[in-house]
Amino acid sequence: MIKNENLCYEVSDSRLENIYSTQNFIGNKIICSLKWINTRNKFSRHILKSLLHYQRKYWFSGREVDIKPLTLSKFLSIYPLQYLEKTRLSRLIQNLSVMNPQNQIVCLRSLFISSRKYYSYLIREIVPIHPLPRFHRDYGERVYRDEKALRDKDIQYLLAQKGVHLSVRTICNCRKLLNIPNYREKASYYEKDIAFSDYILLSKRYFSRIPTESGVYELSITSKIEYPFYRTNIIYIGSSKNLRRRIVNYSGNKLKNNRLNEFTNNYDIFVRFCLTGNRILLERKFLKNFKKIFGELPKANRLGG
DSSP: OOEETTOOOOOGGGGGTOOOOTOOOOHHHHHHHHHHHHHHHHHHHHHHHHHHHTHHHHHOOOGGOOOOOOOOOHHHHHHHHTTTTTHHHHHHHHOOEEEEESSOOOEGGGGGHHHHHHHHHHHHHSSOOOOEEEETHHHHHHEEESOOOOOHHHHHHHEEEEETHHHHHHHHHHHTTTOOOOOOOOOOOSOOOOOOOOOSSSSSGGGGGSSSSSSEEEEEEEEOOOOOSSSEEEEEEEEEEEEEHHHHHHGGOOOOOOOHHHHHSOOOOOOEEOOOOOOOHHHHHHHHHHHHHSSSTTTOOOOOO
């Protein structure tokens, strides 16, 4: 919350704020559980207060470009706390979410970004992605192109004007990180203000990185496949009120969706997601935009949401 130009926070559930006394209990299991809960609450408050301070500019603006690069090691060096180390910090920020002053739900993990992702956000700020329609000769449909296409060298020059000096290769890699089109590629099917996570391999090893909250997700493969208007590696767009539970189901051997089953049997599948309370409306919007840009729904979307 922002009060009188100062940042503060409120915890909606008092159980996440309390420190519980263990004096009235005899059983070791109960005492150990309460001590663990107290430690978790202490760590959580410390992490939140520290991020309020470090990412101050972001909390006021709500813009991703104002998130400062931050690693787990750097956080612990700036804001040390006894018994809080990288493993515990990593587990906690995966499962802690807050509502920012702009009324958006933010996973604390998204506030720990690499320099590369920070540069990606800068690039997305300067690359226009609002498309203009043009007529496709072969299909008689409207497809989309960028109004003011920018080459990587153009982006390099604009970044240099902001004091950021990157090689063309680095700019290309940063664009790919957030699926930012170059001057010869299609526009994205989602808007500039949508914050997708990094790509995560569909593997039990990485399921802990997926939150248990409501959101929309995208499945993709490494190879690009043909659509009527463009090629892309996206194969499915879906939504769920519990992202982790839904995405874990795709690791099974047999799926009800036969089209998706063909991809999971032959390719490595990657997932990324964005958290939202309006998951159904956003999913429909994504599917509508995808069909408009690529000429049809993602290959594994049977009914279109």
